[in-house]
Amino acid sequence: MAIEEPGVLWRDGVYFYAASNFAKQHLFYPMWGATYELDSPYRIRRDYMDAYMIQYVARGALHFKLRGHHFVAKEGELVLLACREKNDYWSEGTARVKWxxxxxxxxxxxxxxxxETNGSGHMSTxxxxxxxxxxxxxxxxxxxGNCSEFQFSRDLYSILCQLAEQSLEKEAPAEESVRRAVAYIRRHYAEPLSVQDIAESVSLSPYYFTRLFKRIMMTxxxxxxLNHRLAEAxxxxxxTRDKIDTIAEATGFQSSSYFVRAFHxxxxxxxxxxxxxxxxxxxHNRYKFEQEGGSDRQVSDKSGLHESKK
Known part of the structure:
Protein backbone atom coordinates (compact mmCIF):
# COMPACT_ATOMS: atom_id res chain seq x y z
CA MET A 1 0.00 0.00 0.00
CA ALA A 2 1.33 3.47 -0.97
CA ILE A 3 2.21 5.83 1.88
CA GLU A 4 0.11 8.97 1.92
CA GLU A 5 1.86 12.29 2.67
CA PRO A 6 -0.46 14.68 4.54
CA GLY A 7 -1.25 17.68 2.35
CA VAL A 8 0.02 16.15 -0.92
CA LEU A 9 -2.97 16.20 -3.28
CA TRP A 10 -1.13 14.91 -6.36
CA ARG A 11 2.43 14.24 -7.41
CA ASP A 12 4.53 13.41 -10.43
CA GLY A 13 7.36 11.37 -8.92
CA VAL A 14 9.31 10.85 -6.76
CA TYR A 15 12.03 9.94 -9.32
CA PHE A 16 15.42 8.78 -8.05
CA TYR A 17 18.90 8.95 -9.55
CA ALA A 18 21.93 6.83 -8.59
CA ALA A 19 25.06 8.90 -9.21
CA SER A 20 28.32 7.21 -10.11
CA ASN A 21 31.37 7.44 -7.87
CA PHE A 22 32.93 9.75 -10.46
CA ALA A 23 29.94 12.11 -10.27
CA LYS A 24 30.04 12.09 -6.48
CA GLN A 25 33.72 13.01 -6.51
CA HIS A 26 33.82 15.54 -9.35
CA LEU A 27 30.37 16.68 -10.49
CA PHE A 28 27.07 18.08 -9.26
CA TYR A 29 24.26 15.53 -9.34
CA PRO A 30 20.53 15.27 -8.51
CA MET A 31 19.38 12.68 -6.02
CA TRP A 32 15.60 12.65 -6.39
CA GLY A 33 12.82 15.01 -7.34
CA ALA A 34 9.13 15.46 -8.11
CA THR A 35 6.31 17.89 -8.76
CA TYR A 36 3.75 18.19 -5.95
CA GLU A 37 0.27 19.65 -5.68
CA LEU A 38 -0.02 20.77 -2.05
CA ASP A 39 -2.47 22.05 0.49
CA SER A 40 -2.60 22.38 4.26
CA PRO A 41 -1.57 20.46 6.41
CA TYR A 42 1.55 19.75 4.32
CA ARG A 43 4.63 20.53 6.42
CA ILE A 44 8.24 19.35 6.49
CA ARG A 45 10.59 19.92 9.43
CA ARG A 46 14.13 18.70 8.89
CA ASP A 47 17.15 18.84 11.21
CA TYR A 48 19.75 17.30 8.92
CA MET A 49 20.16 15.66 5.53
CA ASP A 50 23.40 15.40 3.58
CA ALA A 51 21.97 17.19 0.56
CA TYR A 52 20.75 20.49 -0.87
CA MET A 53 17.35 21.29 -2.30
CA ILE A 54 15.70 23.60 -4.82
CA GLN A 55 11.97 24.33 -4.64
CA TYR A 56 10.29 26.29 -7.43
CA VAL A 57 6.75 27.52 -6.74
CA ALA A 58 4.86 27.10 -9.99
CA ARG A 59 1.51 28.14 -8.47
CA GLY A 60 0.30 29.40 -5.11
CA ALA A 61 2.71 29.96 -2.22
CA LEU A 62 4.87 28.07 0.28
CA HIS A 63 6.03 29.23 3.72
CA PHE A 64 9.64 28.78 4.89
CA LYS A 65 11.69 29.16 8.06
CA LEU A 66 15.39 29.15 7.14
CA ARG A 67 18.37 30.54 9.03
CA GLY A 68 16.11 32.41 11.41
CA HIS A 69 14.02 34.01 8.67
CA HIS A 70 10.33 33.42 7.94
CA PHE A 71 9.24 34.24 4.40
CA VAL A 72 6.67 33.23 1.81
CA ALA A 73 7.79 32.05 -1.63
CA LYS A 74 5.12 32.98 -4.16
CA GLU A 75 4.39 31.92 -7.73
CA GLY A 76 7.44 32.16 -9.96
CA GLU A 77 9.88 32.34 -7.04
CA LEU A 78 12.26 29.66 -5.82
CA VAL A 79 14.10 28.71 -2.65
CA LEU A 80 17.54 27.17 -2.27
CA LEU A 81 17.94 25.11 0.91
CA ALA A 82 20.93 23.59 2.67
CA CYS A 83 19.35 20.50 4.16
CA ARG A 84 22.33 20.04 6.50
CA GLU A 85 20.82 22.92 8.47
CA LYS A 86 17.47 23.08 10.20
CA ASN A 87 14.68 24.07 7.84
CA ASP A 88 10.94 24.17 8.04
CA TYR A 89 8.44 24.70 5.21
CA TRP A 90 4.70 24.28 4.83
CA SER A 91 1.61 25.19 2.80
CA GLU A 92 -1.35 27.20 4.01
CA GLY A 93 -3.29 26.84 0.77
CA THR A 94 -3.08 25.09 -2.56
CA ALA A 95 0.25 25.25 -4.34
CA ARG A 96 2.21 23.45 -7.04
CA VAL A 97 5.93 23.01 -6.33
CA LYS A 98 8.71 21.56 -8.48
CA TRP A 99 11.55 20.31 -6.31
CA GLU A 116 25.68 36.26 0.86
CA THR A 117 24.60 37.90 -2.39
CA ASN A 118 20.87 37.29 -2.31
CA GLY A 119 19.85 36.79 1.30
CA SER A 120 18.22 33.74 2.81
CA GLY A 121 18.03 31.64 -0.34
CA HIS A 122 14.64 33.09 -1.29
CA MET A 123 15.02 34.02 -4.95
CA SER A 124 12.71 36.39 -6.80
CA THR A 125 10.84 35.84 -10.07
CA GLY A 145 16.30 8.17 -16.89
CA ASN A 146 17.90 9.26 -20.18
CA CYS A 147 19.97 12.20 -18.92
CA SER A 148 23.75 11.82 -18.60
CA GLU A 149 25.53 12.73 -15.39
CA PHE A 150 27.46 15.43 -17.28
CA GLN A 151 24.24 17.05 -18.48
CA PHE A 152 22.81 16.94 -14.96
CA SER A 153 26.00 18.53 -13.62
CA ARG A 154 26.00 21.20 -16.33
CA ASP A 155 22.39 22.17 -15.61
CA LEU A 156 22.91 22.26 -11.84
CA TYR A 157 26.09 24.31 -12.16
CA SER A 158 24.31 26.73 -14.49
CA ILE A 159 21.45 27.14 -12.02
CA LEU A 160 23.75 27.86 -9.10
CA CYS A 161 25.92 30.28 -11.05
CA GLN A 162 22.86 32.24 -12.16
CA LEU A 163 21.52 32.34 -8.61
CA ALA A 164 24.89 33.68 -7.42
CA GLU A 165 24.69 36.72 -9.68
CA GLN A 166 23.42 40.08 -8.52
CA SER A 167 19.82 40.68 -9.51
CA LEU A 168 19.49 43.34 -12.20
CA GLU A 169 15.85 44.03 -11.45
CA LYS A 170 16.71 46.59 -8.78
CA GLU A 171 20.22 47.91 -8.15
CA ALA A 172 20.78 48.71 -4.48
CA PRO A 173 22.93 51.74 -3.57
CA ALA A 174 25.78 49.45 -2.49
CA GLU A 175 25.91 47.64 -5.86
CA GLU A 176 25.61 50.95 -7.69
CA SER A 177 28.59 52.37 -5.77
CA VAL A 178 30.74 49.36 -6.53
CA ARG A 179 29.71 49.42 -10.19
CA ARG A 180 30.78 53.06 -10.42
CA ALA A 181 34.05 52.26 -8.65
CA VAL A 182 34.81 49.47 -11.13
CA ALA A 183 34.13 51.86 -14.02
CA TYR A 184 36.44 54.42 -12.40
CA ILE A 185 39.22 51.82 -12.09
CA ARG A 186 38.87 50.85 -15.73
CA ARG A 187 39.08 54.48 -16.83
CA HIS A 188 42.04 55.43 -14.65
CA TYR A 189 44.07 52.21 -14.21
CA ALA A 190 47.07 53.78 -16.00
CA GLU A 191 47.29 56.49 -13.34
CA PRO A 192 48.85 56.24 -9.83
CA LEU A 193 45.69 55.11 -8.02
CA SER A 194 45.20 54.29 -4.36
CA VAL A 195 42.24 52.70 -2.63
CA GLN A 196 41.53 56.11 -1.12
CA ASP A 197 41.35 57.65 -4.60
CA ILE A 198 38.84 55.02 -5.72
CA ALA A 199 36.77 55.33 -2.54
CA GLU A 200 36.64 59.13 -2.90
CA SER A 201 35.39 58.74 -6.47
CA VAL A 202 32.19 57.18 -5.05
CA SER A 203 32.09 59.35 -1.90
CA LEU A 204 32.81 56.57 0.59
CA SER A 205 35.40 56.11 3.31
CA PRO A 206 38.28 53.77 2.35
CA TYR A 207 37.41 51.36 5.18
CA TYR A 208 33.72 51.05 4.33
CA PHE A 209 34.39 51.01 0.60
CA THR A 210 36.94 48.18 0.91
CA ARG A 211 34.54 46.04 2.93
CA LEU A 212 31.70 46.73 0.49
CA PHE A 213 33.85 46.02 -2.56
CA LYS A 214 35.10 42.71 -1.11
CA ARG A 215 31.57 41.58 -0.26
CA ILE A 216 30.19 42.26 -3.72
CA MET A 217 33.21 41.56 -5.95
CA MET A 218 34.79 38.81 -3.82
CA THR A 219 38.20 40.49 -4.01
CA LEU A 226 46.32 44.93 -10.12
CA ASN A 227 44.59 42.23 -12.14
CA HIS A 228 43.07 44.77 -14.52
CA ARG A 229 46.48 46.31 -15.12
CA LEU A 230 47.92 42.88 -15.82
CA ALA A 231 45.09 42.09 -18.24
CA GLU A 232 45.73 45.32 -20.16
CA ALA A 233 49.48 44.61 -20.14
CA THR A 240 52.09 45.70 -29.88
CA ARG A 241 55.90 45.83 -30.19
CA ASP A 242 56.20 48.22 -27.25
CA LYS A 243 59.07 47.66 -24.83
CA ILE A 244 58.47 46.23 -21.38
CA ASP A 245 59.26 49.58 -19.75
CA THR A 246 56.69 51.29 -21.98
CA ILE A 247 54.01 48.70 -21.22
CA ALA A 248 54.65 48.92 -17.48
CA GLU A 249 54.26 52.69 -17.54
CA ALA A 250 51.22 52.63 -19.83
CA THR A 251 49.36 50.21 -17.53
CA GLY A 252 50.06 52.05 -14.29
CA PHE A 253 52.88 50.02 -12.74
CA GLN A 254 55.35 51.97 -10.62
CA SER A 255 58.35 50.40 -12.33
CA SER A 256 59.16 47.76 -14.90
CA SER A 257 60.73 45.56 -12.20
CA TYR A 258 57.50 45.63 -10.17
CA PHE A 259 55.54 44.84 -13.32
CA VAL A 260 57.76 41.85 -14.14
CA ARG A 261 57.45 40.49 -10.58
CA ALA A 262 53.67 40.90 -10.52
CA PHE A 263 53.34 39.33 -13.99
CA HIS A 264 55.50 36.35 -13.03
CA HIS A 284 48.09 39.25 -37.77
CA ASN A 285 47.12 40.20 -34.22
CA ARG A 286 48.99 43.50 -34.34
CA TYR A 287 47.33 44.41 -37.62
CA LYS A 288 43.87 43.55 -36.25
CA PHE A 289 44.55 45.45 -33.04
CA GLU A 290 45.64 48.59 -34.89
CA GLN A 291 42.73 48.40 -37.34
CA GLU A 292 40.27 48.21 -34.43
CA GLY A 293 41.69 51.32 -32.80
CA GLY A 294 43.87 49.57 -30.25
CA SER A 295 46.34 52.41 -30.09
CA ASP A 296 44.39 54.07 -27.27
CA ARG A 297 45.08 50.96 -25.12
CA GLN A 298 41.66 51.19 -23.50
CA VAL A 299 40.27 47.85 -24.66
CA SER A 300 37.54 46.61 -22.32
CA ASP A 301 38.33 43.47 -20.36
CA LYS A 302 36.29 41.59 -17.76
CA SER A 303 38.91 39.15 -16.63
CA GLY A 304 39.73 40.34 -13.17
CA LEU A 305 40.10 42.64 -10.23
CA HIS A 306 43.17 44.64 -9.47
CA GLU A 307 45.24 46.53 -7.01
CA SER A 308 46.05 50.18 -6.60
CA LYS A 309 49.41 51.85 -6.40
CA LYS A 310 50.50 54.02 -3.65
Missing part, protein backbone atom coordinates in the same frame (compact mmCIF):
# COMPACT_ATOMS: atom_id res chain seq x y z
CA UNK A 100 14.63 18.14 -6.23
CA UNK A 101 17.47 17.27 -3.88
CA UNK A 102 21.02 17.42 -5.17
CA UNK A 103 24.62 17.25 -4.01
CA UNK A 104 28.24 17.72 -5.04
CA UNK A 105 31.53 18.34 -3.29
CA UNK A 106 31.72 22.00 -4.35
CA UNK A 107 28.10 22.97 -3.79
CA UNK A 108 28.72 24.43 -0.32
CA UNK A 109 30.90 27.42 -1.33
CA UNK A 110 28.55 28.34 -4.16
CA UNK A 111 25.54 28.16 -1.86
CA UNK A 112 27.22 30.44 0.67
CA UNK A 113 27.99 32.90 -2.12
CA UNK A 114 24.32 32.83 -3.14
CA UNK A 115 23.18 33.41 0.44
CA UNK A 126 13.83 37.43 -11.84
CA UNK A 127 15.83 34.31 -11.00
CA UNK A 128 12.87 31.95 -11.22
CA UNK A 129 12.23 32.83 -14.85
CA UNK A 130 15.89 32.26 -15.72
CA UNK A 131 16.29 28.84 -14.18
CA UNK A 132 12.84 27.24 -14.47
CA UNK A 133 13.71 25.66 -17.87
CA UNK A 134 16.79 24.07 -16.29
CA UNK A 135 14.72 22.81 -13.37
CA UNK A 136 12.28 21.27 -15.84
CA UNK A 137 15.18 19.64 -17.72
CA UNK A 138 16.50 18.07 -14.52
CA UNK A 139 13.08 16.78 -13.48
CA UNK A 140 12.45 15.39 -16.95
CA UNK A 141 15.87 13.74 -16.89
CA UNK A 142 15.06 12.13 -13.55
CA UNK A 143 11.72 10.95 -14.88
CA UNK A 144 13.00 9.54 -18.18
CA UNK A 220 39.80 43.67 -2.73
CA UNK A 221 39.93 46.93 -4.71
CA UNK A 222 43.73 46.64 -4.61
CA UNK A 223 43.73 43.21 -6.27
CA UNK A 224 41.04 44.22 -8.74
CA UNK A 225 43.19 47.09 -9.94
CA UNK A 234 48.84 41.17 -21.68
CA UNK A 235 47.01 42.80 -24.58
CA UNK A 236 49.91 45.14 -25.21
CA UNK A 237 52.41 42.29 -25.06
CA UNK A 238 50.45 40.35 -27.67
CA UNK A 239 49.22 43.16 -29.91
CA UNK A 265 53.49 35.77 -9.84
CA UNK A 266 50.28 35.49 -11.84
CA UNK A 267 51.46 33.69 -14.98
CA UNK A 268 54.54 31.81 -13.75
CA UNK A 269 56.45 33.25 -16.72
CA UNK A 270 58.05 36.58 -17.61
CA UNK A 271 56.36 39.14 -19.86
CA UNK A 272 59.01 38.38 -22.50
CA UNK A 273 58.21 34.65 -22.43
CA UNK A 274 54.48 35.45 -22.59
CA UNK A 275 55.04 37.60 -25.68
CA UNK A 276 57.10 34.87 -27.34
CA UNK A 277 54.33 32.38 -26.71
CA UNK A 278 52.04 34.46 -28.93
CA UNK A 279 54.68 35.46 -31.47
CA UNK A 280 53.50 33.02 -34.19
CA UNK A 281 50.27 35.02 -34.58
CA UNK A 282 51.87 38.34 -33.78
CA UNK A 283 51.78 40.01 -37.19
Missing amino acids: FHFNGREVGPLLERIY FFGARVEPLIDDILQGLKS SPHLYL KKMLVY REMNMTPKAFRQYFSAAGT
